[in-house]
Every structure is written in C-alpha cells, then in structure tokens.
Amino acid sequence: MPETRPVDPDTDEIVGDDDVAPATSARVITREMVLMLVVPPVLVAIVFGIFVWWRQTAELDSVEAQQLRWSELRSLGWEHVQLTVVAALIVVAIAVPLGILLTRGKFRAASPVVIGIANAGQAAPSVGLIVLLFLWLDGGFWTAIWALSLYGILPVLRNTIVGIQGIDPTLVEAGRGLGMTSAMTLVKVELPLAVPVIMSGVRTALVLIAGTASLACFIDAGGLGEVLQTGITLFRFSLMVTGAVLIALIALLIEWLGRVLELATRPKGI
Amino acid sequence: MTQTDQAASGDISGAELRLENVVKKYPGQKTPAVESLSLTIPAGEIVAFVGPSGCGKTTSLKMINRLIEPTSGTILIDGEDIRKDSATSLRRKIGYVIQGGSLFPHMSVASNIAVVPKMLGWDGKRITKRVDELLDLVGLDPDRYRDRYPRELSGGQQQRVGVARGLAADPPVILMDEPFGAVDPITRQRLQDELISIQRELRKTIVCVTHDIDEAIKLGDRILILQEGANIAQYDTPDAILAAPANDFVHDFVGAGSSLKQLSLARVRSLELIHPTTAKIGEDTGPAVRRAEQAGDDTIVVLDDRDRPVAWPWLRQVRSHGKVQGEPRENLVTLDQAATLNDALDTMLTAAHSKVIVTGDRDKYLGVLDFETVTEHMRKTEREAQDHA
Numbered sequence: 001m002p003e004t005r006p007v008d009p010d011t012d013e014i015v016g017d018d019d020v021a022p023a024t025s026a027r028v029i030t031r032e033m034v035l036m037l038v039v040p041p042v043l044v045a046i047v048f049g050i051f052v053w054w055r056q057t058a059e060l061d062s063v064e065a066q067q068l069r070w071s072e073l074r075s076l077g078w079e080h081v082q083l084t085v086v087a088a089l090i091v092v093a094i095a096v097p098l099g100i101l102l103t104r105g106k107f108r109a110a111s112p113v114v115i116g117i118a119n120a121g122q123a124a125p126s127v128g129l130i131v132l133l134f135l136w137l138d139g140g141f142w143t144a145i146w147a148l149s150l151y152g153i154l155p156v157l158r159n160t161i162v163g164i165q166g167i168d169p170t171l172v173e174a175g176r177g178l179g180m181t182s183a184m185t186l187v188k189v190e191l192p193l194a195v196p197v198i199m200s201g202v203r204t205a206l207v208l209i210a211g212t213a214s215l216a217c218f219i220d221a222g223g224l225g226e227v228l229q230t231g232i233t234l235f236r237f238s239l240m241v242t243g244a245v246l247i248a249l250i251a252l253l254i255e256w257l258g259r260v261l262e263l264a265t266r267p268k269g270i
Numbered sequence: 271m272t273q274t275d276q277a278a279s280g281d282i283s284g285a286e287l288r289l290e291n292v293v294k295k296y297p298g299q300k301t302p303a304v305e306s307l308s309l310t311i312p313a314g315e316i317v318a319f320v321g322p323s324g325c326g327k328t329t330s331l332k333m334i335n336r337l338i339e340p341t342s343g344t345i346l347i348d349g350e351d352i353r354k355d356s357a358t359s360l361r362r363k364i365g366y367v368i369q370g371g372s373l374f375p376h377m378s379v380a381s382n383i384a385v386v387p388k389m390l391g392w393d394g395k396r397i398t399k400r401v402d403e404l405l406d407l408v409g410l411d412p413d414r415y416r417d418r419y420p421r422e423l424s425g426g427q428q429q430r431v432g433v434a435r436g437l438a439a440d441p442p443v444i445l446m447d448e449p450f451g452a453v454d455p456i457t458r459q460r461l462q463d464e465l466i467s468i469q470r471e472l473r474k475t476i477v478c479v480t481h482d483i484d485e486a487i488k489l490g491d492r493i494l495i496l497q498e499g500a501n502i503a504q505y506d507t508p509d510a511i512l513a514a515p516a517n518d519f520v521h522d523f524v525g526a527g528s529s530l531k532q533l534s535l536a537r538v539r540s541l542e543l544i545h546p547t548t549a550k551i552g553e554d555t556g557p558a559v560r561r562a563e564q565a566g567d568d569t570i571v572v573l574d575d576r577d578r579p580v581a582w583p584w585l586r587q588v589r590s591h592g593k594v595q596g597e598p599r600e601n602l603v604t605l606d607q608a609a610t611l612n613d614a615l616d617t618m619l620t621a622a623h624s625k626v627i628v629t630g631d632r633d634k635y636l637g638v639l640d641f642e643t644v645t646e647h648m649r650k651t652e653r654e655a656q657d658h659a
Contacts, residue, residue, distance in 0.1 A: 174372040177337055177445075178385050178435070179362035192376045267376035269419030 033263070040256040044249050051245060064238050067230050073246070079222035080250055083141070083213040087148035088206050095153045095205075096198060099160025100186065111161055118154040126151055126212045134219040144213070144221035151212055152205035159201025163194030192267045199265050203258030210251040214243075224250065282314035284475030285348035285442035287334065292343035294329055302341070303329045304500040311492075313348075313442075314473040318490035320483055320523070326500030331445055331479045335364045347443055362386055365444035365474070370452035371432030373420040379405070379431050380416040386439040404434040407471075409464055409633060411599075426457035433465065437472070446478040450485065456603075456620065459613045462488055463606030470608070471631055483524055487512070487534050488610055495520050508535060533648070538614055538628055539607035541647055543637030548573055551580065551596035555588055562588075571627060571635065572596055578633040579604055604629045607636055611644055618644075 055068060066072075102111040121129070130147040137143045167190055175185040214225035224247050231239025289309045295302035304326045311317045319327040332338040334345055336357040345352045352360050373382045380401045387397045402412040408430040420428055429450060436444055449465075450458040462485065469476065480486055486493045487508040495503040495511070497519055504516040512535065515521040548571045549558035562570050562585055570588055572581040574596055581597040588594065604627040605617055617626045624641035 168372075170368060170370075170372050171374060173337065174366070174368055174374070177335060177361060177366040177368070179358045179360075179389055180385075181358050184389075189374055193374075269376045269378070269421060 036259055037256070037263070040252050040259075044252050044256075047245065048249055051242070055242075058238065060238065063234060064236055067227060067236075067239055068242060073227070073242075076222060076224050076226055077246065077250065080210075080213055080224045080247070081254075083144055083148060083216055083221065083223055084206065084210045084250075084254060087145050087152060087209045087213070088202065090145065090149040091152040091156050091205050091209070092202060094149070095156035095201075096160050099157045099198075100164065100191075102157075102161055103164045103190075104182075115154075115158060115161070118157050121150055122154040127215055127218070130212075130215050130219055139219040139221065141221050143219055144216035144223075148209045148212055148216070152209045155204040155208065156198065156201040159197050159204075160194065163197030163201075164190050166197065167193045193270065196262065196266050196270065199258075199262040203255065203262055206258045207251060207255045210254045211247070214247050282473040283440070283442060284314040284473055286313045286346075287311040287443055287475055287477070288346040288349075289330075289334075290344045290346070292330070292333060292345060293341045294326070294333060294338060295341045301499060304333070304340075306343070307500050307502070309494065309502070309505065311475055311477065313475050315491040316469060316476040316478060316489050317492045317494055318486035319477065319479045319494050319496060320481065320486040321496035321500075321503075322498075322523075323481060325496045325498050327479050327496050328447060330496070330500050331447060331477055334443070334477065335361050335366060335445055337361075362389055362439065363441050363443075365436035365438075365441040367432050367436035367444065367446040367449050369448040369450075370425065371420070371428035371430075371435075373428055373431055373435070375420050377419075378416065379410075379418050379420070379423070382420070382431060383435045383438050385435065390439055400438065401434075404437055405431075407437070407468060407632075408434045410434075424457075425453045426461060429453055429457075429461055430464070433461075433468070437468075437474075442475060444474050444476045446476060448479055448481070451480075451482075456616075458485075459609070459616065460603075460606075463609045463613070465489065466608035467606045467629075467631060484534055484612075488613075495523060533615075534610040534612040536611045536647065536651070537607070538605055538609045538611065538639055541611075541639060541643050543628055543639055544625075544643075545637050546571060548635065549588075549594045551575070551594055553594045555592055555594060558594055559585060559588055570594070571638070573635050574599070576632070577635050579627050579629065579635045582627060599633070602627070604633070605639070606630075611647065614639055614644055 060068060098114070101107050102114055126147075129151055130144065133143050133147045133150075137146070171189055171193070172185055175189045176182075180188065213223050214228065216223045217225035217229050224243055226243075227239055227246065228243030230236070231241075231243055288311070289307050292304060292307045293302055294304040307326075307330055319331060321327050329338055333340045334352070336352060347364075373379075374385075377385075380398075383401045383404055384397045387400060392400070401416060405412040405415055410427060410430055415423070415427070415431075420431070423431065429452070433449070436446070450461045453461065466489065478486075478489055480489075490508055492505065492507055493511055494505045497503045503523070504511055504520045506516075511520065511524060515524055546567045546569065547558070547562040547565050549561075551572060551574050558570055562568075568585055569582055570585065571579055572583065572594055574580045578599060579602060580599045581595065581602060583595075603617060603621055605614055607628055607630050609617075609628075614626060618624050618641055625638050628636045628639050630636045
C-alpha cells in the first residue's frame, strides 16, 4: 500500500484516524443463507426422484394402484398447495394490518389481549379447530381455509407487532422530526424496517399451514392427507409412506419458497 | 471575537428564533421540565445549549420543532408563531440533525438526504443536483458515496450525511441534538471543524444541544448554560462566560481549568501559517523536488485540482514516482482554520509530525501550522495575562 499520510520515517507507522468505513456490501448473503437456498430443492428433487423410481417399479395391488395414479396424486398435491397458499394469503391480509393497528396509539393497549387470543387459537389442537368449524360451517374447501387461516395468524401477527416495536425509536423520531406524517413514517420507515421480521413470521405460518393442511381431508377438503388417511384405514403401508413423504416434500418446498420470499422482500441496506 | 470573524464570509441565511415564557409540564410531574424559558437567538448564529443531564435542554430543543408541544408560551421564528402552520410543514422548514446521524438504514445516502426535498415536491433533477452539492459540502465525494447504504459508512461519514440531510431543503433554522456524541474524539473534532466551516459559508441559525462544555465553547457563538428546570444560569459568548462566570453553578460547570480552556478559544486562523512547498497532482516530480530542496523542505504538500490537500509525502517518497501522486483525500488528517489550538496540539500529537495542514472553505489549502508557532502563542498569551494581573 502506498503511504498516504505523513509517516514516521523510522517506524513507517501510518498515523490516522479511527474512523474507517466498514468494508461490507449493502446486501449480506452469508454462506448459511446460500446453503439454505440450495440444499432444500436439491433434497426434494432427490427424494422425489427415488419416489418416482419406486412408484414405477413397485408391484401394487388394485387399491394401491387406484390411489397412487399420477393424475390422482397430482390433483391432491395441487389441492394441498391451493389450501396452503390461499390460507397464507388470507393470514397475511388479516394479520399484517391488524398487527400494524395494534402498534398505533391507543390500540397499543389492546395488543396483549389480541396476542393472547391468537396464542389460544394456536394452542388449540388443529384437528379440534378444523372439526369445530366443520360442525359450524359444514365441510369443503373454504371451511378448511378458515380453519387453516385461524391457525396460521399468530406467527404473522406477533412478528408484525414485534417487528414494528423493535425498530429503533430514534429512527421513527427522525422521520417525524424531518416532517413525515404518521402515515409516511409507517410506510417509509417502520414497515420497510419490519419487513424481515414480518416475512419470517409468514414463513413460519406457511410451514404450519402446509403441515396442518394434511388434516383437511377429514372434512372433505382434499389435499395429500387423503393418501395418508386411505393408507391408515385400509392398512396399506405403501400408501402411508407415500402420503407422509409427499406431505414432507411439499412442506419443505413451501418452507424454501418462504425463504426465497424473505430474501427477495428484504430491503437493500439492512 | 467569534461573532465578528464569522461575519467575514457568507450572507446570513438564518432566521431569528425567539422563545417567550415557554413552559413544559408533563402530566403527573410536580415540577415542570421547563419552568419558563425566554430567549432570543439572533439570526445566523450558533447557540449551544449545555447543562447537566435532565436540565431540560433536549426538551427545549424539541419544542422548537414541536416534537414536544409546549404547555404554554410562544416560540417565534422570524417573528412568526410556529403554531401558525401544521407541525409537519413546520418541521420540513427546520433542519434536524440527530446523534449518530440516525440515517434510515434501508435508504441509500442519496435517498436519505432527499427525504425532505421529496416531501416538499422538488423535481428529480433538482433533488439530484442538491444531493451532490450537499455531499460535496460535507466533504464526501458524491460519485463514491451517493449510492451507498448507511451500513457501508463509518460513524463519521454517517454523521456527515446526517448533517447533509438536515441542510437538504436549505432551512433557515437547524436543530442539532448531540450531533457528534457518537463518534471517536478525532472524528468529532474534524466534524466540529467542518460544521464551523459550513456555517461560515451558510450562516444559518443553529441550535445545538450538547453536554460537552468544550464542544459548546468551540461551536457556539453564544452558549446557553441551563440549570434544572431549564432555568438560564448564563447566556453569553464563550469569552464572556469563561472570563466571568455568572455564578458558582456556571463556574463549576465550566470547570476549574478554565484558564487553560482559553486555549480552546484561540483559533488556528489567528496564528501565522508557514508555507512549505506544494505541488499539484500529476505534475512532474523533478521541478517539484527541486523547489522543495531549494526551500529546504523535506516534505511536499500535494494539492488536487480544487486546491484541496490530498497527500503529504516525504521527498524520498515523491522521488520514487515520475509524476506527483495523489491519494484518497480522507486519508489525510487536516485541520480547519476554525479549529482551536487545543485541537491543533491534539492533531500534532497523533500525527507524530509536529506540523499540521490547515484548510479553509471547502477544504481549500491555506498553509501549515507548526508546533513552535503554537507554543510561541501560548507563551505570549501567558505573558499578557501576567502583565494584566
């Protein structure tokens, strides 16, 4: 390095100030993050490959063959994804605005109560929740959706509140001090800074919902739970394993999707 | 002294600020945080609010931009009641600089600075131009820094951007809340120098809250020393406060060493500078070295195309290149002409080089101050003081 300031000719010691800029880039992608992004899809592809190979070569009786038709699996898988995604969208649409509201002014006092209710909703056994709603609303896709949404609200609601409350209050005051209205402070400062925390709540909700969606078959709302259920009632080991493996693969893929979303929505600079 | 020699450059762009019987009482509190503060801050001056913690200095500051609403009393900017307009539009007309810069981490340097101009509806071109202008003013190269994010900046650079953000819409009044509290001492001194240099050019009305009496003496045209309940202990120029503390509280607060503190009143610009050999970046080395040898210098001050010092190599270092080489400007420790003799001694000590480069407006090179000149000045002041006594 060429010497840039007066140096002591004997020791060649450069004298300077301690105010050196950190040499980091705006977006941090650690090795761990790369692994988390690459490993799950690869794993899913390998396991799915093994399943396809088994499915093509195994000798199945007529019940198994009926249930494991590709067209049948495809439509059940698609139902499962629909249940998960629609429920997650409803969760976000309800929990994020509600969470924001609970960090504003006089509503702040209500936030422990609402969190308490959401906690209770989550603590209730998911089967119970689904069956309760079934008794009330009858079966079908939308009943399952409501049950799943109710079940997935807590993580998103809690993370929205925590995410917004966790922002350095001097930044909010800086926004106000520069002349932002409360709405502008929310949209330009608070929400962008809370996005990483909110999105990690969304990912948790997605995984919860994807797992719980396997119970939707009990109220006639489809999903991959059906393969598992048929396997249990007819005691077909191959069906049970198939159902379990496919549900796990979908959950893994959805968790991975959540991670991608988390990374993609993270504002630059934080 | 401070007032007259700051009047040298720049027209006043600040506005007069007046507080009349301002009271702040929080509900449930027995004694008001601010009992009754009346104060006039002349346009174009820096007033430092100092006092022990909890004396109400920050509360007083925040009432000026209505982050805290006074319980009673009036605050006038340029003769106009600040309650005439909405709080948000008032705040867009008052610069606000906070400790550590408080930059929004998810916005680039340029967007941080552009926050207020954007709210005021400036067009894109004007904002871009203004951002570059301000970055230049606070000593950051626009091309290098405008697209960076706060986390890519050092503490001092963040604070500089914070100052630029406060100045963005060219407000007549600027409020600073412990602006340089979060950086190391050397950086703090440079930032103070830069603020004084910027103020020389802009002549804003600046209210600066600090707990550091040395910072107040250095920055303030006037100092407001507050006691509990924001009662004024003394409001005067630094010279007057040091020479005649109004009461025991002020005397204790200013400190026992206040005769030594006179050192922080004397500014580098009042001393004679020496003028060693200089060279421009890109100049041939030969003639430059010859000039230096003739003058008997063993170093050369290298200036860039805007006459800003960029490097200060030894002759042997210069000789090893065909052309005079420059370096990133921020690597060179320099001193603003408004720096105090205290700062000058500090800088010389850390530079292991009993001289320091002195710069003026926009970092323009003025000359070099050496240790002998400073000690000579100190001896002279001491003699005068003795003669006086």
